[in-house]
Amino acid sequence: MLQIMEGSHAVAEAAKLCRPEVVSAYPITPQTHIVERLAEMVADGELDAEYLCVDSELSALSVCIGSSAAGSRVYSATSSQGLMLMAEVVFNVAGMRQPIVMSIANRALGAPLSIWNDQQDSISLRDAGWFHLYGEDVQEMTDQHFIAYKAAEQHDVLLPGFVCFDGFILSHTYEPVDIPSQEEIDAFLPPYVPYNKLDAKAPISMGMYATPDYYMEFRYETDQALQRAGDAISAAGKEFGEMFGRDYSGHTESYRMDDADVAFVALGSICGTVKDAIDEMRADGIKAGLVKIRTFRPFPAAELAKALAGVPKVAVLEKNISLGSAMKGAVGPEVKDALTGTAIEVYSYVIGLGGRDIRKKDIRAIAALAEKGVGNMFYGLRTEVL
Numbered sequence: 001m002l003q004i005m006e007g008s009h010a011v012a013e014a015a016k017l018c019r020p021e022v023v024s025a026y027p028i029t030p031q032t033h034i035v036e037r038l039a040e041m042v043a044d045g046e047l048d049a050e051y052l053c054v055d056s057e058l059s060a061l062s063v064c065i066g067s068s069a070a071g072s073r074v075y076s077a078t079s080s081q082g083l084m085l086m087a088e089v090v091f092n093v094a095g096m097r098q099p100i101v102m103s104i105a106n107r108a109l110g111a112p113l114s115i116w117n118d119q120q121d122s123i124s125l126r127d128a129g130w131f132h133l134y135g136e137d138v139q140e141m142t143d144q145h146f147i148a149y150k151a152a153e154q155h156d157v158l159l160p161g162f163v164c165f166d167g168f169i170l171s172h173t174y175e176p177v178d179i180p181s182q183e184e185i186d187a188f189l190p191p192y193v194p195y196n197k198l199d200a201k202a203p204i205s206m207g208m209y210a211t212p213d214y215y216m217e218f219r220y221e222t223d224q225a226l227q228r229a230g231d232a233i234s235a236a237g238k239e240f241g242e243m244f245g246r247d248y249s250g251h252t253e254s255y256r257m258d259d260a261d262v263a264f265v266a267l268g269s270i271c272g273t274v275k276d277a278i279d280e281m282r283a284d285g286i287k288a289g290l291v292k293i294r295t296f297r298p299f300p301a302a303e304l305a306k307a308l309a310g311v312p313k314v315a316v317l318e319k320n321i322s323l324g325s326a327m328k329g330a331v332g333p334e335v336k337d338a339l340t341g342t343a344i345e346v347y348s349y350v351i352g353l354g355g356r357d358i359r360k361k362d363i364r365a366i367a368a369l370a371e372k373g374v375g376n377m378f379y380g381l382r383t384e385v386l
Contacts, residue, residue: 002178007138007170008033010177011077011103011163014145016047017185018101020075024052024063028082029115030167031105035077057082061089061102068098069206071197073149076100079167080107083121087128093160094129094222096207099152099192100160101145102130105167106268106319108354116355117167119268123296123320123330129222131161131229132296134267138175139246140294141165146180146189147240147248151232155195159225164296166269166319168355180244188243230298251300253292254307256282260289262367263308265335266317267293270358274317277363288367293331301338308339314346315370317363321350327376347375356380 005013012034015023023042025035041047050067054060057078064074078086083104093100104122108114122132133148135141141163148161165171180188196204210218234249241247255275257263264274271292278288291307293300308314318329327333332348339346349366352358366379 001181002176004174005138005177005179006033007141007165007173007175008105009037010138010142010179011145012037012041013179014142015075015103016041017180017182018075018145018149018189019073019191020049021072022050022052022064022067022074023076024054024060024067024074025076025078026054026057026060026082028057028079030107030171031077031079031082031103033171034103034105057085058089061086061093064100065089065093065096065098068100069096069198071194073192074100075102077103077105079105080109080121083125084109087125090125090128090130092207095218097158097222097225098160099149099158101148101152102160102162103145104162104164105171106164107167114354117169117319118353118355119164119166119319120321120353122162122164126297126330129159129226131159131226131233131298133161133163133233134294134296135163135165135170136269136271136292138170138173138177141170142177142179143240143244143246143248146185147233147236150189150236150239151229153192154232157225157229157232158195159222159229161229164268169269178244184243188240226298230295230300233295248294250303251293251295252303252307253294255290255292257289257291257307257311259287260311261287262289262313262315262370263311264288264290264315264317264363264367265293265304265331266290267296267331268319270317270319270352273358273360274363277360280360281364281367286367296331299334299338301334304335305338305342308344309342311344313370314339314344315366315375316346316348317366318348318350319352321353328378332376345373347373349375349377349379351379
């Protein structure tokens with residue numbers, strides 16, 4: 001059913017339709033509306049789940065890992081400093097192979113304190129063993145929750161996933177959203193069947209001590225599972241498209257790339273602005289295109305290289321900062337690595353940190369910089385305050 005909904009409430013509806021048995025989260029801006037709405041659903045009998053109020057984000061994800069280990073489908077959501085407080089457990093969830101899905105309403109990290117959007121929080125945990133999905137608009141980020149559970153719970157994957165979307169820009173924006181019925185999602189997403197679980201009648205141990213003789217092999221197996229998660233996400237996205245008409249089988253999505261002389265690479269809501277800017281640039285004879293990364297972990301290197309083949313210049317738009325790195329952002333080096341052996345020039349542009357506006361004129365200016373070979377920089381610095 002097509003409805004006009006706030007992004008956070010659309011995510012809450014998606015979470016409800018996935019039938020989690022346990023919801024545990026701690027409110028933090030700009031994620032709070034999601035868990036507030038889920039609390040109402042549980043209280044009103046719309047969602048048959050245990051909703052646990054906890055004292056911190058660390059406790060929230062700790063409840064989730066225990067509940068998942070006991071065989072329940074679980075859900076959580078967080079943002080920014082809350083995700084950082086969870087960090088210890090974030091690594092444990094992946095290491096224990098628990099298929100938890102968590103929404104990340106992306107927000108800048110302190111200090112200094114900022115409640116506005118960039119993608120530093122989720123990007124900072126890119127190596128924790130979770131797969132990462134990024135939504136461009138409210139529809140996409142809503143649909144990605146169904147796909148995330150479908151992929152995470154495959155027995156050859158059994159890994160957790162972040163569904164990331166830009167805080168305020170998407171979480172608090174009202175857009176038309178096609179919300180499937182419960183019957184439709186039940187047909188797409190079957191009940192969770194754990195590979196193993198904690199049971200007093202058949203005791204097992206999880207997350208135990210590993211000596212140097214075995215620890216590396218655990219990490220290797222997690223990496224292999226994350227690679228398989230890419231195939232599972234693609235398969236789930238294709239099946240979703242067949243059922244609902246919105247195909248998410250690709251980890252990337254190309255826009256006007258057929259004859260592009262300069263290509264942007266980006267994640268999240270900025271892609272909408274970039275598409276509008278490209279349309280205007282095309283009208284002025286500037287052949288620009290976009291490759292949107294929908295799945296950041298596992299990184300879709302082969303798919304990205306195919307999408308960018310033959311483009312002379314690539315401008316990676318970074319709503320994060322990898323402090324001390326030569327390219328300045330975390331995504332650029334991965335794009336450059338994916339294009340090893342080609343003549344394509346890759347430049348990284350750090351933009352929009354702490355919620356600073358990114359306008360079409362900025363996208364056009366960055367294209368001009370890339371054409372000149374000027375990049376790996378903070379774009380739009382206010383030099384008068386430095």
